[in-house]
Amino acid sequence: MTEARASSRGADSSGRQETTLRSTIDTESLAEARRLIGYDYRAARSTIEVSADNTRDYANYIGSNNRMYLDPAYARSSRWGRPLAPPTIVGTSIIAPGLRGVQWIYGGARWRFHRLFGPGDVLAQTGRLVDAEAKSGRAASSMIMQKGVTSCVNADGETVVETEVYTMRIPRKRASSGGLNYAKRETTWTVGELDGFAERLLAQRRLGRGPEIRYWDDVDVGESVDEVLCGPLRLSDIALTRGTVVYGIIGGGRDENGGYSYMLDHYRRHPAHSYENPETGVTEHPHRGHWEQYMADEVGMPGIYDIGYQRLGWLCRVITDWMGDDGRLRALEGWLRRPNVVGDVTYVSGVVTEKRLADGVGTVVCALSGKNQHGEETVRGSAEVELLARGTDTEQLP
Template sequence: MTAGTAEPTTDATNVAASETEARMPEAVIDQTMIANMEAKVGAELRIDHSVNNEEATRIAVAKFAGGIGDVNTLWTDAEYARRSDYGAPVAPPTFSIGCFSGIQFGWPGLGAFHCATQMDIAAPIYWNDTVTSSCRYDGFTGPRPSNFAGRMVTDSFTNEYINQLGEKVAEIRWQVVNYERGAARGKGKSRKIEVPHRWTVEEVEEVERKVLSEKPRGEVPLWWEDVEVGDALSSLTKGPIGLTDEVAFVAGGGAPIPRLKANASAALDYDSHPAWAFRDPVTKAKEPIYSVHYNQAAANAMGVAYQYDVGFQRQCWQILALSNWCGDNAWVKHVSAEYRGFVYLGDVIELGGEVTGKSQDDDGEYVVEVTTFARNQRGDNVMPGKGIIALPSRSDSISPVARRARAAESIRSRV
């Protein structure tokens, strides 16, 4: 039982610890495993079981926006969107992540953490667009020693997202650390922090007031000429992160690997792919490895003290913070982020950043470069990152969004 938690009395309370500790397959990295993975470099992966969305319907867009906590009515109010520079109802710039984000691949018996992402956002996804996702395995680095586990390797993948017109709407390059789970689980029992965090009622009420006070910039342009190097970005607060926050992200299309199923549907999957699941020590039901984000036994079996957030969920928060700051007429062109440390259930995260540069880029757009942070209540930056954002300029008659909307309309008119 994790320190600081209060548990009700149940029939499982008196079960021996050996019967209530979840176990997942454990392996060490050897030459056979390395050779098997080297043979897979460059492979286009089969991802049908982890594709969560392929059509940006009104409801799919609303569920995804709700699952990342995005309150901008641009994504859910069709009339407002038609009056915007998009000219039609549109999905959030992160919607491709809700179509497909990641996959469990290779390294049987090792634990895995998504550790970094680089994303290019190329074109808008409009309501009722169809998005076809693909994933390529680009290879790995390592093995190398780790302070957290015995040894680890880092995989690299590239996702592409193509709409029904053959237009690339986004590309994601992402990395996953794979580690020797047995060594990590042994080391993970010694923690210097208490989870979940002990909040007073007054403290969480103050956090909730801050959450409610933060609004997207909306239709008021943020002019490139008015932004200076050193300017602070607006803040975005998440938390205290609750179980439903994780469930909402999953329900909105975010990153279940494989797609979540129940009863016989799940049993057939787990029978074919035993590494996808483990047996919950209390309920005795099989649960997906992905449940580390909402099941404490799963998190503990991974060597982590408590349930924690999803890497791509955190990535969506970074892009949401930038979109809220720059407004509906600007375009987030590129982001990158590293996921350092865990965001546990009960944590509060403040996202923000600073403008570090401004220029006219090779596309002729007026852009700003920013650094970003995601800081928890302990003062840890759990997601340092960067971004490039195209802003409207008074010297340009068309906004970055309107430019992309016109390009999309031109493609649609020819098809």
């Protein structure tokens, strides 16, 4: 295995170190990654206490004003008889063990929602690595894609949500031939453009279908899902992702959650998780490319970039607004296609691609897509939704 070794000392008493970085992704790298298949990933383990507070926070974070999440009294009068949580609030943990010093980039996820859940539920989340394979793409000549699965189980031992999570592993630029190859760019807007975005964001609050039933019978293949504006992306959006999802307050797992002596201990145990700030000399986490230009450059991003969970949350917001209170999201997948950097706006829309009816249950499949201000697709996905068919006795439905 070819490696660029800056130091073999590991961390010093301050936690500062120069870690071993891989200069290539090769057959030995792939063998190392595959050796960990079946590994029970400690960082994915989490007890998720779904509350009215974190449900509200997550709904606000994805831009949803759905009353099923935000108004308990209203939700109790619905078909479901209880408040619900946005389904993608859980199952977001990155599962990417091994490959010391190789950057992880969130690639996407595929959820299956087996049971409804909401405030008051306590879910036990676990995760494991199930596959690793070599890939190449437009932005990186070589990478390893790691596939993990998470499972969220309720207090009765019933599986509520299962997720497949995909993570790209790419050497950083400090290693020769490392990093992505995106050209740097900055986004600026005029006051008039920003005012226009603000007006549209406020108007979008009326897009949710709410209690008006969207019947399966009335949906046609080729029908559009209303477009929603998300953005411009701000550093505060990224900070909310870090605090709301990644730090495990909701469903991102419990790794690297702490400060000071906790992080010193963490970096000593996992030196490849640390990176020295060239300006201060302080050891920090390479995750900081989400809010610091230097690390974004080291990863090869075009600028300070988002945490990808949020874009998948936007897909969830768009489809749950479209289906209405009586719809049920059964599956959702989303794949990150290009970076979303600070200042970017994203236009998320969809189209109905399939519909079927079985045992009184109407199912609709929608393709979803998000494009930035340059017309580049930055996120792509699909959703499977159950809708009521006319004349159906809801009490007989599962």
